Amino acid sequence: xxxxxxxxxxxxxxxxxxxxxxxxxxxxxxxxxxxxxxxxxxxxxxxxxxxxxxxxxxxxxxxxxxxxxxxxxxxxxxxxxxxxxxxxxxxxxxxxxxxxxxxxxxxxxxxxxxxxxxxxxxxxxxxxxxxxxxxxxxxxxxxxxxxxxxxxxxxxxxxxxxxxxxxxxxxxxxxxxxxxxxxxxxxxxxxxxxxxxxxxxxxxxxxxxxxxxxxxxxxxxxxxxxxxxxxxxxxxxxxxxxxxxxxxxxxxxxxxxxxxxxxxxxxxxxxxxxxxxxxxxxxxxxxxxxxxxxxxxxxxxxxxxxxxxxxxxxxxxxxxxxxxxxxxxxxxxxxxxxxxxxxxxxxxxxxxxxxxxxxxxxxxxxxxxxxxxxxxxxxxxxxxxxxxxxxxxxxxxxxxxxxxxxxxxxxxxxxxxxxxxxxxxxxxxxxxxxxxxxxxxxxxxxx
Ligand SMILES: Nc1ncnc2c1ncn2[C@@H]1O[C@H](COP(=O)(O)OP(=O)(O)OP(=O)(O)O)[C@@H](O)[C@H]1O
Numbered sequence: 001x002x003x004x005x006x007x008x009x010x011x012x013x014x015x016x017x018x019x020x021x022x023x024x025x026x027x028x029x030x031x032x033x034x035x036x037x038x039x040x041x042x043x044x045x046x047x048x049x050x051x052x053x054x055x056x057x058x059x060x061x062x063x064x065x066x067x068x069x070x071x072x073x074x075x076x077x078x079x080x081x082x083x084x085x086x087x088x089x090x091x092x093x094x095x096x097x098x099x100x101x102x103x104x105x106x107x108x109x110x111x112x113x114x115x116x117x118x119x120x121x122x123x124x125x126x127x128x129x130x131x132x133x134x135x136x137x138x139x140x141x142x143x144x145x146x147x148x149x150x151x152x153x154x155x156x157x158x159x160x161x162x163x164x165x166x167x168x169x170x171x172x173x174x175x176x177x178x179x180x181x182x183x184x185x186x187x188x189x190x191x192x193x194x195x196x197x198x199x200x201x202x203x204x205x206x207x208x209x210x211x212x213x214x215x216x217x218x219x220x221x222x223x224x225x226x227x228x229x230x231x232x233x234x235x236x237x238x239x240x241x242x243x244x245x246x247x248x249x250x251x252x253x254x255x256x257x258x259x260x261x262x263x264x265x266x267x268x269x270x271x272x273x274x275x276x277x278x279x280x281x282x283x284x285x286x287x288x289x290x291x292x293x294x295x296x297x298x299x300x301x302x303x304x305x306x307x308x309x310x311x312x313x314x315x316x317x318x319x320x321x322x323x324x325x326x327x328x329x330x331x332x333x334x335x336x337x338x339x340x341x342x343x344x345x346x347x348x349x350x351x352x353x354x355x356x357x358x359x360x361x362x363x364x365x366x367x368x369x370x371x372x373x374x375x376x377x378x379x380x381x382x383x384x385x386x387x388x389x390x391x392x393x394x395x396x397x398x399x400x401x402x403x404x405x406x407x408x409x410x411x412x413x414x415x416x417x418x419x420x421x422x423x424x425x426x427x428x429x430x431x432x433x434x435x436x437x438x439x440x441x442x443x444x445x446x447x
Contacts, residue, residue, distance in 0.1 A: 054101055054146075055094035058127060062091055065126050069119045073108050089116070089142075098204065099151050100129065103144040116142045120394075133394075151202050152425040153406050158235060161200065161427055193246050193308045196236025198229060199409065199426040207413070207424040209233070210370060212300075212308055215340045215350045217316075217365060218411075219357045219385045220374025223402070225409035226353040227257050229372060230312055231429035233351055234264055237310065238437055241266070244304040249282065249311045251275040253318035261434040263442055265312075275319060276328050279335035282311055282348060286339060289346040300347035308347045311339065316352040320364065333364070340367035357384045372424075374411040375400040386414055386421060395421035 022042070026035040050056040066072060066088040075085045089111065093104040105116060113136035116123070123132040123144060133145040194212040201207050209216065211233065218229045240246040241264070250265040252258040253275065262268050269275045289306065302308040313319070319332035340350050350368070357365065358381065365371075365384070373385040379398045382391040390412070391398075401407030409426040 054096075054127075054148075058094055058101075058103060058146075059091055061126065063088060065123070068126075069116075069122060071108075071111070071115060073110075097145075099149070100145060100147045103146060105142045105144060107140050107142060113142045116144065120144075147202070150406075151204065152200065152410055152423065155405055155409070155428050156200070156425075158232070158427040158429060158433065161197075161206075193237060193240045193302055196233055198232040198236065199424055202423040202425075207422075207426070209372075209413075211237075211310060211349050211351070212302075212347070213344050213349075214370050215344065215368045216352070217368035217371045217385070218351070218353045218374065219371065219376065219381070220353075220355070220397075220411065221377055222355055223404065223408065224374035224376075224400075224411075225404075225407075225426060225428075226314075226355075226374060228409040228426040228428050229374075230257065230314065230351065230353060231261070231434065232426050233310065233312070234261065235429055235433065235437060238264070238440070240302070240308075242441065245302040245307055247307045247309045249278055249309060251278060251311065251313040251319070253315050257314050258312065260431065261438055263438045264434075272319070272323060272325065272328055275313075276331045276335065279311070279319075279332060279339065282309060282343070283335050283338050285309070286343045286346055286348050290342065293346060298345070300345060302347060306347065308349070310349045310351055313350065313352045316354045316364070317356065336364055337367060340364065344369075357381050370413070372411050372413050373397040373421075374409070375402065375407055382412070386412060390414065390421050393420055394423075 019042075022038065023035060026038045030038075050060060072086045072088045075087050077084065087108055089105050089107050091103060092106050093102070095102045095104075107113070107115065113134060117134040117136075120132040120134055124130065124146070127146055129146045129148050130150045131147045133147075134142055135145070136142050195208045195210045197206045198209050199207045209229075209232075218226050220226050234248060237246045237248060241248055247266040248264065249267040250258040250262075250269075252268065252270045253272070255270045258265070258268065259270065267278055269278055289300070293300070300306070300308070313336075316336070320329060320336065323329040323332065336350065336352075339348055343350070352368065357376070371385050371387075373382055373390075373395060374397065376382055376385070376397045379391050379396075382395050382397045383389065385397070386395050395412035395414075397412050400410050409428060411424055411426075412421040413424055414421050
């Protein structure tokens with residue numbers, strides 16, 4: 001009975017009319033035996049749909065779930081002798097999409113999308129799915145995107161994604177175009193510099209990280225997969241670096257990460273004093289460019305004479321917080337602050353990795369316009385990296401799995417056009433990929 005009430009009078013009438021039509025046609029065309037078979041088939045189909053499909057399960061449990069989530073409203077009583085009746089937001093459509101389902105819900109008057117958006121965790125548990133996202137594509141409507149499984153739970157490499165970046169040294173590179181191709185460029189020869197494709201977003205779209213005109217901070221505990229971002233950027237910029245349009249400067253205090261592909265970097269150091277000198281050289285070159293450009297050029301266009309310089313710092317805190325030499329620490333702080341505040345428009349980008357966002361590097365954090373939160377220790381650190389309120393809006397970087405195959409390289413980013421954080425996973429750049437890149441740049445090296 002309750003089911004019929006939920007269907008509404010119009011729904012019951014439509015179902016009855018359709019069944020009657022099928023009955024009449026089947027009876028006239030094939031006789032009563034065939035009609036019984038047809039009706040048995042329809043009955044079994046309906047039972048299967050109602051009890052075993054996701055759509056049936058969601059619709060069946062919806063009134064109870066809506067009550068539990070506080071979405072019921074008491075309907076006004078029209079006549080005095082009438083019983084109390086309640087209304088709840090109706091599911092108008094359940095549609096299967098790659099990786100899950102879209103559940104469209106019509107809100108009751110006075111309800112806002114947050115009535116459902118605040119309960120996405122509860123909905124995911126009730127529906128036994130990995131995650132639920134809520135959006136409101138139209139007034140009075142909420143679309144709940146149910147992810148049946150985590151789309152990013154399996155590691156993948158750049159090659160299997162067909163991502164641009166690697167060159168095959170046995171082929172002849174095309175002449176470097178002066179202007180880059182539109183991102184994300186899938187042509188592995190494209191000396192792309194403004195952005196690189198690093199992996200995948202959890203809606204399946206490519207994760208493209210902007211580099212030219214910004215600075216990027218990557219924060220994550222040890223083992224979070226910061227290396228895959230640093231190597232992903234290196235890999236993505238390799239064709240442009242070979243063409244002379246990009247220079248990669250590597251500061252590698254831990255010596256365990258970037259030293260593996262040392263030949264890929266135009267400048268490399270793991271010595272504290274030398275690293276600070278490199279930063280100061282970058283500041284000096286930046287100032288010289290600013291002087292040259294003043295009044296003539298407003299945006300930097302990379303060329304062989306004036307390349308885009310990406311300064312990769314594997315552990316920023318080593319220079320700005322843990323460095324025991326106070327003078328070096330101060331010089332590093334000053335150089336990074338100058339580079340990040342003034343270097344964007346003259347072709348400098350700092351890509352810094354950081355294990356602990358609470359340390360003194362915090363002061364510099366806001367100078368990095370783009371930030372990536374990989375696995376972090378505490379919820380509060382998510383807001384420190386991505387900005388106030390990011391954790392509440394779904395950036396659960398503190399809940400990323402510590403199991404490397406499941407959670408390494410997984411993180412959250414904020415896009416300029418979207419207030420909501422986006423979950424991403426970086427492709428894993430393996431030692432073999434790095435060897436191949438080194439082979440590509442080393443004369444006579446093995447491909
Ligand atoms: N994108 C990825 N996909 C799958 N596995 C990954 C990915 N990135 C890293 N890993 C795995 O996680 C391990 C740790 O990664 P990585 O060394 O990059 O972490 P890290 O954040 O740089 O740690 P640390 O700060 O200690 O250097 C790697 O050895 C690799 O096995």
